[in-house]
Amino acid sequence: SLPVSGHSARHAGLSAVEQVTGRQRRVQFQVHMTSAALDGFLAAARERFGGTDAHYWVVPIMGGERLSPPP
Secondary structure (H helix, E strand, O other): OEEEEEOOOOOOOOOHHHHHHOOEEEEEOOOOOOHHHHHHHHHHHHHHHOOOOOOOOOOOOOOOOOOOOOO
């Protein structure tokens, strides 16, 4: 997870500072999973966080692993 700024044309729910700066403090989570696990993960996320203003996007990962084995 990492801190990010969200930008939107909607101002409902923004503090005065957020309205002036044009951004809202958010947290971004990055999850690396197989494509087979995606539907189940999204179903669980919708059930748990469906009433929030959470956004997501899916990006294919061409590869990835550790540069060295774990200790």
